[in-house]
Amino acid sequence: MAKNLVIVESPAKAKTIEGFLGKEFLVKSSFGHVMDLSKKNLGVDIENDFVPNYEISTEKKKVVTELKKLASEAEVIWLASDEDREGEAISWHLTNALKLDEAKTKRIVFHEITKNAIQNAIENPRSIDKNLVDAQQARRVLDRLVGFELSPLLWKKVKPALSAGRVQSVAVRLIVEREEEIKNFKTESNFRVTALFNIQNAKGRSKLSAEVPTRFKSKEEALEFIRKCKEAGFSVKSVETKPAKKSPAAPFTTSTLQQEASRKLGYSVANTMRVAQQLYESGKITYMRTDSVNLSNLAMGMAQDEITSLYGENYVQTRKYKTKAKGAQEAHEAIRPTYLNNRDIDGDASQKKLYELIWKRTIASQMSDAILEKTNVTIDVSTAKKDFFAKGEIVKFDGFLKVYMESKDDENADEMAGVLPPVKNGDILNRLEIRGEERFTQHPPRYTEASLVRKMEELGIGRPSTYAPTISTIQKREYVIKEDRDGVNRKYHCIILKDEEIKDELKTEKTGFEKSKLFPTDIGTLVNKFLIQYFDNILDYNFTASVEKEFDEIAGGKKVWNEMIREFYGPFHNQIEDTLEKAKKFSGEKLLGVDPVSGKNIFVKIGRYGPLAQMGETDTDDKPKFAGLKKGQSIETVTLEEVLELFKFPRQVGAYEEEEMTVAIGRFGPYVLHKKKFYSLGKEDDPVDITPERAVEIIEEKRKKEVENTIKEFEQDVKVLKGRFGPYISIKKKNFKIPKDVNPEELTLEECLKIAEDPKNTPKKRYVRKKK
DNA sequence: CAGTGAGCGAGCTTCCGCTTGACTT
Numbered sequence: 001m002a003k004n005l006v007i008v009e010s011p012a013k014a015k016t017i018e019g020f021l022g023k024e025f026l027v028k029s030s031f032g033h034v035m036d037l038s039k040k041n042l043g044v045d046i047e048n049d050f051v052p053n054y055e056i057s058t059e060k061k062k063v064v065t066e067l068k069k070l071a072s073e074a075e076v077i078w079l080a081s082d083e084d085r086e087g088e089a090i091s092w093h094l095t096n097a098l099k100l101d102e103a104k105t106k107r108i109v110f111h112e113i114t115k116n117a118i119q120n121a122i123e124n125p126r127s128i129d130k131n132l133v134d135a136q137q138a139r140r141v142l143d144r145l146v147g148f149e150l151s152p153l154l155w156k157k158v159k160p161a162l163s164a165g166r167v168q169s170v171a172v173r174l175i176v177e178r179e180e181e182i183k184n185f186k187t188e189s190n191f192r193v194t195a196l197f198n199i200q201n202a203k204g205r206s207k208l209s210a211e212v213p214t215r216f217k218s219k220e221e222a223l224e225f226i227r228k229c230k231e232a233g234f235s236v237k238s239v240e241t242k243p244a245k246k247s248p249a250a251p252f253t254t255s256t257l258q259q260e261a262s263r264k265l266g267y268s269v270a271n272t273m274r275v276a277q278q279l280y281e282s283g284k285i286t287y288m289r290t291d292s293v294n295l296s297n298l299a300m301g302m303a304q305d306e307i308t309s310l311y312g313e314n315y316v317q318t319r320k321y322k323t324k325a326k327g328a329q330e331a332h333e334a335i336r337p338t339y340l341n342n343r344d345i346d347g348d349a350s351q352k353k354l355y356e357l358i359w360k361r362t363i364a365s366q367m368s369d370a371i372l373e374k375t376n377v378t379i380d381v382s383t384a385k386k387d388f389f390a391k392g393e394i395v396k397f398d399g400f401l402k403v404y405m406e407s408k409d410d411e412n413a414d415e416m417a418g419v420l421p422p423v424k425n426g427d428i429l430n431r432l433e434i435r436g437e438e439r440f441t442q443h444p445p446r447y448t449e450a451s452l453v454r455k456m457e458e459l460g461i462g463r464p465s466t467y468a469p470t471i472s473t474i475q476k477r478e479y480v481i482k483e484d485r486d487g488v489n490r491k492y493h494c495i496i497l498k499d500e501e502i503k504d505e506l507k508t509e510k511t512g513f514e515k516s517k518l519f520p521t522d523i524g525t526l527v528n529k530f531l532i533q534y535f536d537n538i539l540d541y542n543f544t545a546s547v548e549k550e551f552d553e554i555a556g557g558k559k560v561w562n563e564m565i566r567e568f569y570g571p572f573h574n575q576i577e578d579t580l581e582k583a584k585k586f587s588g589e590k591l592l593g594v595d596p597v598s599g600k601n602i603f604v605k606i607g608r609y610g611p612l613a614q615m616g617e618t619d620t621d622d623k624p625k626f627a628g629l630k631k632g633q634s635i636e637t638v639t640l641e642e643v644l645e646l647f648k649f650p651r652q653v654g655a656y657e658e659e660e661m662t663v664a665i666g667r668f669g670p671y672v673l674h675k676k677k678f679y680s681l682g683k684e685d686d687p688v689d690i691t692p693e694r695a696v697e698i699i700e701e702k703r704k705k706e707v708e709n710t711i712k713e714f715e716q717d718v719k720v721l722k723g724r725f726g727p728y729i730s731i732k733k734k735n736f737k738i739p740k741d742v743n744p745e746e747l748t749l750e751e752c753l754k755i756a757e758d759p760k761n762t763p764k765k766r767y768v769r770k771k772k
Numbered sequence: 773c774a775g776t777g778a779g780c781g782a783g784c785t786t787c788c789g790c791t792t793g794a795c796t797t
Contacts (some may be wrong), residue, residue: 009791032791059792086790140788147787154786161785168787277792289790465789607777618778626777650775666775678774723797735797 002026005074007067007094009081012281013113017080020115021122026074028067030081034060035093037140042148044141046569050562052141056097068098076104078122083109084329085555089136092128102127112296112333113286135555141565142166142547146538149576150531157579158530158586159523159606163477166544167462167470169531172479173539174455175447176520176528185443189492190215191222193436195388197234197379197429199421206421208429210379210388215439219493222436223504225384226497232383234429244372244393248364248400250293250321251334254464255457257288260361262450263407265353268516269449273468275354276335283338284345285358289464290332291457293321295362299333302340303366311402317368326460327548336362360404367400375420379429392420409451436495446517449482461544478610479524487513522611522635526588534579538572593640595647600624602643604635609667611635613643631669645688654692661695663687674699714749731756 004025008014011029018027035054037043045051056064071077077100079091091107094100106125110117143166150164194211216222252260254273261272276288295303300318307316323330337359345355373396379388395401447455453467462470474480487510496503520528531539547568553559589605592613600616609628616624627646629638650664653672662673663681670687672679672695679698681687711727712720719730720738727744729736729752736756738744747755 011792030791031793033789034791036789037787059794082790090790136789143788145787149786151786155784163786165787281792463789465791470788609776612777614777623778628776664775668774671775673775721797725796728797730797737797 002073003075004078005067005070005076006078006080009087009090010287012283013287016113016283017118020118026070028070029063030067030090030094031060031063033057033086033090033093034064034097037144043144050141050565050569052137054093054096064097067094071098071100074104076106078125079105079107079128080109080121082331083111084331085132085136085139085551087331088129088132089140092130092133095128111294111331112298114296114298117296129555131557132555134561135551138554138561138564139547139551141561142568145565145569145572149573150535150538153576153579154527154530157583158527159608159610162523162527163473164527164531166538166547167456167466168474168477168479169528169539170459170461170541170544171452171456171470172474172520172524173528173532173541174452175474175480175518176525178444178447179520179525182443182446187443188441189438190217190441191219191436191493191495192216192439193222193225193434195229195234195379195434196432198432199423199427199429201422201424201427203422207432208377208390208421208423210377210390212386213389214386216436219436219438219495223495223502225386226434226436226495226502228383229381229431229434230497230500230502232381232431234382234388234431235380236423236425236427236429237378237380237387238376239378239423239425240376242374243396244374245369246372246399246401247369248319248367248404249361249406251295251336251362251365252358253291253293253323253325253334254289254467255291255325255453257335257358258453258467259409259450260357260407261354262448263409264357265350266516267350267354269453269468269471271350272354275350279345279347279351279355279358282347284342284347284351284355285338286334286336287332288335290330290335291323291325291328291464292330292332293323293334294330295321295336295365296333299336299340299362300366303363306340307363307367311367315367315399315402317399318366321365325457326545334362361406364400364404367403368397370395370399370401371397374417377420377423390420391417393417394419409445409448431497434497436493438492438494440490440492440511446514446519448516449518452518459541459544460548474524477523478521479527480518481521482516482518483514484516485512485514485519487511522588523606525636526586526606529588530583530586534583535575537575588635590635592638592643595644602640604629604638604643606635613638613646615647628665628667630665649687653690653695656692656696656699661692661699663690663695672698711744712747714752718749718752720744720747720752729755 002025006017006025006027008017008027008029009032011031014027014029018025021027034056036057038053038055043053045053079094081087081090095105107128108121108125110121147165151162154162154164192211192215194209197208197210199206199208216225257276258269258272261267262269273288276285279285280288304316304318335358337355340362343359345352347355373394375392377390379390381387449471452471456462456467475482489508490511491506491508494505494507496505537543550559550564554561554564587605589603592602592604594600595602595615603614605612605614611629611634613627613629614624616622618624625647627649633642646665650662653661653663655661656674659675664671664673665687668680670681670685672681679702681690681698685694709722710719711722721728721730727738729738738755
């Protein structure tokens with residue numbers, strides 16, 4: 001029996017550490033928090049100093065039982081959860097849940113998983129820092145109070161099953177406000193004049209491209225300048241060179257890994273985390289949920305060796321990076337390969353790609369600066385005051401650029417200047433072509449998942465472990481949708497001077513194309529408007545920062561946690577009560593126009609099931625007619641014509657097999673109804689003008705699929721079917737799983753009925769959210 | 773998945789952070 005029980009948060013970490021500690025130590029994991037506020041109710045006793053009602057989380061009962069048993073058998077229990085607010089609380093909850101004897105219990109912390117660090121920790125135990133625990137309790141209780149009082153208010157005033165919280169509501173706000181900025185953005189155009197020159201000097205003949213650094217406000221101004229260029233002579237007025245350097249980016253944190261994997265590999269935030277988890281579990285990288293840019297001395301040594309052997313000593317420049325993130329807790333190392341001499345790994349393609357990215361970023365972070373030389377050439381135009389400029393950049397020493405270059409969100413923000421041909425003062429240039437192109441100002445970019453994470457980190461909102469879940473929550477609640485949008489064609493003017501001729505052309509370019517961007521939905525916009533109107537203090541971008549400051553004071557022993565909560569809750573709860581009383585139902589109703597046939601008003605608004613159109617008033621005797629908006633339509637942009645189309649459903653499209661086919665638009669999109677069965681229309685089908693032939697085709701397609709998915713069919717209501725999770729038995733629309741040792745091909749009717757009777761094969765009545 | 777929408781009212785939804793598998797129709 002082991003004398004010592006060490007408890008860490010993650011099982012992968014437990015495995016590693018056990019190797020360092022030897023036989024006397026058993027290392028186990030708590031799998032994160034084991035206790036949390038009661039899920040059934042508020043979980044906080046408002047009347048009684050906000051005493052939290054903690055429960056052992058249902059999914060943690062098993063591990064708690066096991067740890068309790070092991071703890072009772074051990075002589076010393078070492079609580080080795082992370083050294084941050086949450087980690088301290090985990091240790092404290094463990095002492096309570098496992099009923100640990102204080103005399104036998106020691107709290108230890110380490111920042112890196114090395115033998116030295118861990119042995120050092122064992123030699124320097126401490127006790128649980130109750131102030132830090134209290135800071136966590138304040139954080140937890142505040143989030144619960146905000147979430148569980150705001151959400152029910154939304155159910156009453158806006159729509160059921162909505163949610164609000166300190167983090168998610170601000171994330172939605174960012175996206176809604178960015179969309180407003182874009183809507184209000186006035187595009188302006190100006191003219192950019194560029195030139196291509198021929199240059200002949202002692203060093204030979206070459207080409208040089210240059211541009212006028214200031215833009216021309218109008219076509220006339222650009223044209224006037226280009227006319228002058230037609231008669232002008234061009235010569236080099238000055239050549240300036242100056243040294244410059246570039247430094248590598250810091251090693252990855254969760255947030256920067258998500259951003260780079262998104263830009264360079266096109267991964268979603270959730271995908272990045274899934275793949276990183278796999279790499280972590282197989283021991284290939286260090287922990288992937290971290291806000292630290294710090295590398296251990298061990299890692300820096302490994303990097304130094306690897307860089308020396310691959311590129312030579314002059315490429316090594318070890319560096320310690322400092323975090324810039326607000327509220328960083330730095331309980332872990334930066335994300336890096338466990339062994340830096342492994343340049344590639346075994347694994348699937350996505351693991352290999354992500355690993356390579358992490359390897360490059362880590363190695364580059366310990367490499368020399370790149371030494372550059374920047375050159376600016378000014379070209380005089382003999383007939384005009386304005387000059388042309390050419391910018392060049394040469395790499396004198398590549399340094400870290402040999403391995404890795406961080407990418408940017410805005411691809412054309414910083415165009416890499418190329419290499420310039422050799423030029424000197426007084427060189428004469430011959431113009432080949434001069435162009436004046438109309439350019440447009442651009443609205444601020446929409447957020448991607450990854451750029452939203454970066455913004456949240458900048459505001460100190462959310463933690464590495466919650467970035468991905470938060471982004472998924474706001475999409476699940478349908479506050480925000482991630483999608484592509486087609487661009488539109490835009491005409492622009494282009495003036496070209498070639499030889500002695502000036503041409504004015506009208507060209508076309510595609511603009512506004514969006515790929516995997518976050519757009520607010522009608523519901524997101526409405527909920528945000530409601531929250532801003534009544535709870536601007538909670539939605540304030542600085543709310544988290546200001547409560548964090550108070551949590552720090554609690555952690556420092558300068559404040560008592562439930563007094564802080566009391567000061568917050570009093571006014572907050574009054575706000576809730578006030579809003580409950582004063583705010584009317586918030587539906588975002590908008591009068592769109594009048595139905596030309598009936599003369600009734602047509603409104604659009606948010607209903608119980610989402611955006612809808614309404615014909616007629618609700619407060620008259622005549623019942624109004626309703627129609628849900630189609631997917632992709634929005635209250636903001638839908639037109640009267642489009643809404644009138646919606647009221648044409650359900651419509652008959654003809655008969656098939658002597659029964660009517662009806663097309664309508666339901667909760668899950670347009671469908672054909674035939675013999676009481678539903679057939680969803682395809683993406684390319686337009687329900688307005690679908691032909692009877694196409695409707696029949698859709699019906700037949702689905703029937704064919706059903707046949708393909710049927711393994712066996714007994715009586716009409718007893719079937720063995722192929723599903724998403726393998727074969728199953730369907731009896732009168734109820735589904736039953738097939739035991740593993742049964743071959744579904746060989747099932748008989750009696751066996752099926754018998755399986756259906758066995759209670760362990762019946763589907764669990766688990767609550768499943770209807771929203772995807 | 774299920775094809776609604778007024779109003780009535782029962783009974784449901786909900787937060788953030790720390791961790792992974794078990795399980796789904």
